[in-house]
Amino acid sequence: MLKTKTKAQAKTNLNYTNKNGYEKISPQELKKIEEICGLYMKFLGSAKTEREAHDEAIKLLEEKGFGNIERFETQKLKLKPGDRIYKSCSGKTLMAVIIGKRPLEEGMHIVGAHIDAPRIDVKQNPLYENGDLALLDTHYYGGIKKYQWVTIPLALHGVFVKPGGEKIKVTVGENPEDPVFCITDLLPHLAQDQMKKALSEGIEGENLDVVAGSVPAADRKIKEKIKQNVLKILNGKYRITEEDFLSAELEFVPSLKPREVGFDKSMITGYGQDDRACAYSALKVLIDLAGTPEYTACALLADKEEIGSVGATGMASNFFENTAAEILNLSVDSYNELKLKRALNNSWMISADVNSLFDPLYPSVSEKKNTAIINHGVCLTKYTGQRGKAGASDANAEFIAQIRRIFDKNKVVWQTGELGKVDQGGGGTIAYLMARYGMQVVDCGVGLLSMHSPMELAGKLDIYMAYKGYLAFLKDARK
Ligand code: MN
Numbered sequence: 002m003l004k005t006k007t008k009a010q011a012k013t014n015l016n017y018t019n020k021n022g023y024e025k026i027s028p029q030e031l032k033k034i035e036e037i038c039g040l041y042m043k044f045l046g047s048a049k050t051e052r053e054a055h056d057e058a059i060k061l062l063e064e065k066g067f068g069n070i071e072r073f074e075t076q077k078l079k080l081k082p083g084d085r086i087y088k089s090c091s092g093k094t095l096m097a098v099i100i101g102k103r104p105l106e107e108g109m110h111i112v113g114a115h116i117d118a119p120r121i122d123v124k125q126n127p128l129y130e131n132g133d134l135a136l137l138d139t140h141y142y143g144g145i146k147k148y149q150w151v152t153i154p155l156a157l158h159g160v161f162v163k164p165g166g167e168k169i170k171v172t173v174g175e176n177p178e179d180p181v182f183c184i185t186d187l188l189p190h191l192a193q194d195q196m197k198k199a200l201s202e203g204i205e206g207e208n209l210d211v212v213a214g215s216v217p218a219a220d221r222k223i224k225e226k227i228k229q230n231v232l233k234i235l236n237g238k239y240r241i242t243e244e245d246f247l248s249a250e251l252e253f254v255p256s257l258k259p260r261e262v263g264f265d266k267s268m269i270t271g272y273g274q275d276d277r278a279c280a281y282s283a284l285k286v287l288i289d290l291a292g293t294p295e296y297t298a299c300a301l302l303a304d305k306e307e308i309g310s311v312g313a314t315g316m317a318s319n320f321f322e323n324t325a326a327e328i329l330n331l332s333v334d335s336y337n338e339l340k341l342k343r344a345l346n347n348s349w350m351i352s353a354d355v356n357s358l359f360d361p362l363y364p365s366v367s368e369k370k371n372t373a374i375i376n377h378g379v380c381l382t383k384y385t386g387q388r389g390k391a392g393a394s395d396a397n398a399e400f401i402a403q404i405r406r407i408f409d410k411n412k413v414v415w416q417t418g419e420l421g422k423v424d425q426g427g428g429g430t431i432a433y434l435m436a437r438y439g440m441q442v443v444d445c446g447v448g449l450l451s452m453h454s455p456m457e458l459a460g461k462l463d464i465y466m467a468y469k470g471y472l473a474f475l476k477d478a479r480k
Pocket residue numbers: 115275276306354355
């Protein structure tokens with residue numbers, strides 16, 4: 002005999018379905034998506050290195066009333082709720098904060114992303130000549146598939162720093178009148194040996210050298226005339242010599258600009274969306290956050306994530322903790338370490354990093370129920386890691402329930418996603434480095450296709466929902 006449903010059962014939806022976000026949103030929201038993504042594309046096209054993302058972020062922060070914390074330190078000013086400050090770490094990592102109504106000891110709400118991206122770095126002694134070409138020797142940065150970086154137009158971004166401290170900024174290959182650079186590849190006619198190699202070995206790391214010139218200098222006595230001519234051009238333009246490469250940081254990145262993708266213009270292709278899709282959203286929410294939040298709101302833009310977060314500007318350094326200590330010191334009458342430890346322990350954090358999306362061309366690497374799908378919303382990732390969650394900062398169910406509450410209350414379109422099926426591979430973010438303070442941390446960010454390639458692909462709705470979700474998170478008064 003059939004049982005009739007009780008009233009409660011009739012109301013309860015027993016099934017969870019992960020739907021396309023465009024089926025859930027209002028027409029007004031479509032306009033917001035275009036607005037945020039338009040601004041994001043500008044940022045992405047003009048901030049191609051960690052230094053540039055850092056500088057662009059400071060420009061945007063200062064326009065909206067954020068001041069350097071050093072001013073408070075030197076003038077012995079106290080911080081009060083509503084104050085907007087930032088602190089830079091060596092021009093590559095940045096922390097921006099709006100002081101909340103509650104004491105810092107009760108914790109912060111942090112959205113932390115990274116602003117470095119895989120690329121090709123120039124070596125310390127790079128310039129040489131061979132086959133009547135001048136070339137720059139390189140060492141790639143981050144996890145790249147090397148074959149993707151040959152034969153595409155590259156731009157050079159970076160700095161030369163003279164022993165006296167003078168910094169000379171270099172950007173070549175972004176303006177239409179600029180030259181670009183490239184890495185050559187073998188013609189198919191002569192590639193029979195190369196084509197037999199594994200994809201990972203077809204292009205070797207030492208062969209990622211960049212073509213930089215081919216005209217000889219007029220000097221008769223010089224042996225390497227083409228290299229000499231390049232040095233002459235560099236000296237004329239930047240007043241540098243070959244020795245100045247020793248104290249330079251120069252990065253080759255794709256010279257291509259972000260573009261809309263698809264007949265419906267619903268996606269964006271661009272360099273460095275890992276993790277500037279999340280970094281821009283994190284920055285933008287702090288800038289857009291009106292009034293004084295309940296809890297101190299913080300956006301972290303970190304360097305060196307792609308090589309393990311090590312180094313002075315990586316999240317494994319004490320920069321975050323030290324800056325939190327400075328903020329506490331400027332917020333209270335008497336500083337003590339226990340208050341700092343409580344502030345860190347009581348914080349909530351979204352580790353804002355990208356995740357992989359389901360790729361219909363490569364379905365076998367993922368498990369579809371638990372893989373993020375393009376434009377299904379911002380992706381919440383409980384754990385990363387590899388081989389049995391090793392290395393994962395596995396977020397607490399209690400904290401995920403809080404995020405669910407915040408996102409659902411604010412109509413954020415979101416989904417969950419795992420980085421590939423079990424034992425397929427894996428990865429990590431800065432989450433575990435912040436979790437060591439005892440704070441609640443979960444990864445949540447934009448899904449990407451072609452991650453770590455020269456031109457990564459993201460869905461516009463996902464980018465907008467990251468913005469919307471982070472904003473709701475920073476504003477939340479907790480329950
Ligand atoms: Mn990342």
